[in-house]
Amino acid sequence: MSPTTRMQTPEIPDAETALAALAERMRPAVAFDAAFVGIYSGGAWIADRLAKMIPGEHPVGYIDVSFYRDDYARTGLKTGTKRSELPFDVAGATIILVDDVLYTGRSVRAAINELFDYGRPERIELAVLVDRGGRELPIDATYCGARLAVARNLSIVLAKDGERLRFGVENVAGG
Amino acid sequence: MSRAADIVRNPQLNIDGQLTHLLTLEGLPEQVIRNILDTADPFVSITEREVKKVPLLRGKAVFNLFFENSTRTRTTFEIAAKRLSADVINLNIGVSSASKGETLLDTIDNLVAMDADIFVVRHAQSGAPHLIAQHLNAHGRRDVHVVNAGDGRHSHPTQGLLDLYTIRHYKKDFHNLTVAVVGDVLHSRVARSLIHGLTTLGTPEVRVVGPKTLLPSKVESLGVRVFHNMAEGLRGCDVVVMLRLQSERMKGTLLPSAGEYFKHYGLTPDKLALAKPDVIVMHPGPMNRGVEIDSAVADGDRSVILPQVTFGIAVRMAVMSIIAGN
Numbered sequence: 001m002s003p004t005t006r007m008q009t010p011e012i013p014d015a016e017t018a019l020a021a022l023a024e025r026m027r028p029a030v031a032f033d034a035a036f037v038g039i040y041s042g043g044a045w046i047a048d049r050l051a052k053m054i055p056g057e058h059p060v061g062y063i064d065v066s067f068y069r070d071d072y073a074r075t076g077l078k079t080g081t082k083r084s085e086l087p088f089d090v091a092g093a094t095i096i097l098v099d100d101v102l103y104t105g106r107s108v109r110a111a112i113n114e115l116f117d118y119g120r121p122e123r124i125e126l127a128v129l130v131d132r133g134g135r136e137l138p139i140d141a142t143y144c145g146a147r148l149a150v151a152r153n154l155s156i157v158l159a160k161d162g163e164r165l166r167f168g169v170e171n172v173a174g175g
Numbered sequence: 176m177s178r179a180a181d182i183v184r185n186p187q188l189n190i191d192g193q194l195t196h197l198l199t200l201e202g203l204p205e206q207v208i209r210n211i212l213d214t215a216d217p218f219v220s221i222t223e224r225e226v227k228k229v230p231l232l233r234g235k236a237v238f239n240l241f242f243e244n245s246t247r248t249r250t251t252f253e254i255a256a257k258r259l260s261a262d263v264i265n266l267n268i269g270v271s272s273a274s275k276g277e278t279l280l281d282t283i284d285n286l287v288a289m290d291a292d293i294f295v296v297r298h299a300q301s302g303a304p305h306l307i308a309q310h311l312n313a314h315g316r317r318d319v320h321v322v323n324a325g326d327g328r329h330s331h332p333t334q335g336l337l338d339l340y341t342i343r344h345y346k347k348d349f350h351n352l353t354v355a356v357v358g359d360v361l362h363s364r365v366a367r368s369l370i371h372g373l374t375t376l377g378t379p380e381v382r383v384v385g386p387k388t389l390l391p392s393k394v395e396s397l398g399v400r401v402f403h404n405m406a407e408g409l410r411g412c413d414v415v416v417m418l419r420l421q422s423e424r425m426k427g428t429l430l431p432s433a434g435e436y437f438k439h440y441g442l443t444p445d446k447l448a449l450a451k452p453d454v455i456v457m458h459p460g461p462m463n464r465g466v467e468i469d470s471a472v473a474d475g476d477r478s479v480i481l482p483q484v485t486f487g488i489a490v491r492m493a494v495m496s497i498i499a500g501n
Contacts, residue, residue, distance in 0.1 A: 064217060067229035067496075076193070076500025077231070079210050083217040091225075117226035 013146040015158060015165035018129050019046065022145030023053040026096075026127060029143070032056035034094040034125075039111050040064045040082055042100030042158035045165065046129055050098060061086035063097075068110035084114065091119030096142075100158040102128040105139035130167070132156055186308050189317065193501040196308040196321040197494050199330040200371040208375060211493050212340050218489035221258065231496045232261035235292040239265045240282075241324070242298040247460060248324050248334075251484070252295045255491035261293070279303065280310050287311075293320045293495055301327030320498040322491075328364055333494060334459050335368025337487040339376065341479055342414055344486065345455050349373065353380040355408050355450075356399075358418035358440060358467050359389045365459045366418055367397075374398045384408030385440060388429040405440050412450040417442055417458045420467045433466045443469040447477065455479045 036058050038047030044062045051058040066081040097111055108126060115121060125142035132150045150156060155170045185203070187196040194207050221227055237256040239249050249265065256263045268282065283294070296304040304323035311319050325331040346352055354373055360366045360383050373381050374397070383394055384402045394401060402408030409415060420436060430436050447454065456468075456478045464470050473480060 067217070067221075067231055072231055072500055077214065077496050079213070081214055081217050083220045085220075113230070117228070118224050 011148070012156065012167045012169060013130065013148065015129065015167045018145035019049060019053075019165060020145075022046075022127060022129060022143055023050060025145075026050065026054050026143045030054050030056065030096060030125075031094045033058070034096050035059045035061060035086075035088050036096050036098055036127075037061040037063050037086065037111075037115070038098045039107055042129075043098045045158070045160055046100060046127075047096075047098040049165075050096075050127065059088040061088065063111050063114055065107055065110035065114060068114045070106055070110065086115075086118055089119065090115060090121055092122050093119075094123045094125075095121050096125050096127050098127050100129045101156045102126070102131045102139075102141050102144070103134050103156075105135045105137035108139050109137055129158065129165075130156065186305065186312055189501055191501075194494075194498055195317065195501045196304075196323075197332050197498060198304050198308055198321065198323045200332045200335050200368045200375070201330070203332075203371075203375065205375050205377075208336070208339070208372060211336055211490065211497060212343060214493035214497060215336075215340050215486070215489045218258075218492040219486065221492075222485070222488070228258050228260055230260045232256065232259035232292075232499060235259075235261045235499060236290055237261045237263050237293045237295060237495065238286055238291045239263065239295045239324075240268055240286075240297070241266070242268045242296070242300075242303070243325070245297055245325065248297065249295075251487050252322075252324060252333075252491055255488050256293075256295075256495060258488070259492055259496055261495070264291075279306065283307050283310060287316060287319055291319060293322065293499060295322045295324050296326070297324040298326050301329035303327075320495075322494060322498070325364055328362055329367065331364040331368050331459075333487070333491050334365045335372045336494070337483060337490040338365075338369045338416065338457060338459070339372045340486045340490050341457060341483045342373075342455070344482075345479060346413060349376045349378040352378050352413045353382065353411055354378055354414040354416065355382040355384050355402075355412045356416045356418065357384040357405070357408065357442065359420050360385055360394060360418065361389045361391050362421060363418050366416075369416065370397050370399060382408050382412070386430070386436075405446055406449055409446055409449045412454055415442065415447070415450055415454055415456050417456065417462075417468050419459065419461065420463055422463070433463075437466055441465070441467055441469060442472050444471050444475065447472055447475075457483055460484070 036047040036051045038044035047060050051060045063084045064082040127143040128141045129145045131141055131144045131147045153172055155172045157168045157170055159166050159168050187198045189195040241249050253263050303326050304321050308321040323332055356366050381399045382402055383399045454477055458480045462468055
């Protein structure tokens with residue numbers, strides 16, 4: 001990373017602190033039997049963690065939104081698409097969709113569309129570790145661990161050191 | 176082989192080395208084949224959902240151009256395209272334009288003018304899908320894609336891919352496997368595609384088993400071991416792929432009779448017992464029971480012939496969604 005990039009790097013919150021704050025906000029509000037569905041890959045890690053931190057019986061599922069993305073015509077199908085796994089009945093379920101970074105809202109739109117192809121959920125809420133603004137669709141998080149403002153040319157990426165979550169910042173070409 | 180050399184040899188790859196047509200598995204880089212198999216995996220799970228469709232090819236038109244009849248292959252391509260939300264147009268060319276004297280490429284130009292996005296081509300002439308792909312590439316129509324659904328004796332890449340997917344599904348990887356391809360290898364585009372795929376993915380032992388008259392003369396050059404004795408060919412195999420014996424072959428001088436063929440090369444429970452206990456038996460269909468395969472094997476617990484059909488739809492979804500995006 002060049003020195004100029006480092007100077008532009010914003011104050012990124014600690015991912016574990018953000019996760020604790022997110023769980024704190026969810027604890028009093030989340031239904032006892034709500035299912036947690038993480039969007040691959042960062043959201044899947046968070047969904048696993050949250051399901052243990054929030055009281056109740058929470059089935060955990062994972063969703064890969066590649067088949068529902070709106071940029072397929074421009075960028076094609078990305079490699080490494082995973083199976084979506086929803087090991088519970090979506091019809092009538094209360095679902096907490098979980099993602100690492102909420103930005104344009106397009107992944108969430110794709111995920112909601114995919115969920116409806118499994119059945120009609122009773123309710124869908126959205127939990128994100130960090131909301132960086134910059135929405136391009138009328139979508140908002142129900143629960144949010146931290147908020148920050150980041151320049152458009154920077155990408156916030158969640159990584160895992162063993163079990164510990166950590167945010168990194170990457171420069172996006174042409175961003 | 177370098178990426179640049181791949182592109183020169185392969186009209187099916189674009190300038191970035193990505194798959195833009197699927198014409199043959201011969202010379203296709205390993206990571207391209209693995210990417211198709213990996214991508215097919217999430218498509219398999221779509222069939223378990225309430226809505227068995229994804230919106231990837233919404234608004235795209237897939238033209239099934241079958242110059243040679245094949246209800247089964249055409250149907251699986253049609254289902255695959257519809258599950259990707261594409262519009263599907265089936266053309267039985269054998270009985271329309273070709274009989275009026277229109278050339279193949281004139282037919283293609285007309286269909287491109289009707290905004291075709293993908294051509295699925297079955298043709299009795301080897302190389303017909305290549306010709307179409309090169310024609311589109313030469314005329315700057317990189318946005319129109321071709322899938323070979325079987326050309327002459329040459330190639331049937333989606334069948335080869337679904338065979339590879341099936342083997343990987345049951346055996347996890349290719350690096351320790353012995354695979355036997357049994358029967359009429361000479362006339363089989365399925366066998367050729369599968370052998371290329373197996374060797375590219377690092378299968379240590381690929382065998383072809385059959386009478387001399389039904390094996391190509393220089394078949395060893397494909398990197399296979401040749402067996403004329405069925406028992407020897409099957410011994411210790413992890414996978415046995417039976418080929419269809421086309422009835423027209425029996426009318427000529429290649430074979431004495433169907434009964435004689437079954438006696439030597441038909442897969443019976445006794446012969447299969449020579450393979451490994453966890454062997455899987457595959458067949459591209461349609462089967463001739465009592466000619467190349469005994470019903471007790473075809474319907475037995477080692478048979479994965481019907482799962483092959485299911486996986487075939489997912490593999491074709493993967494191929495179409497990859498090429499249409501590149």
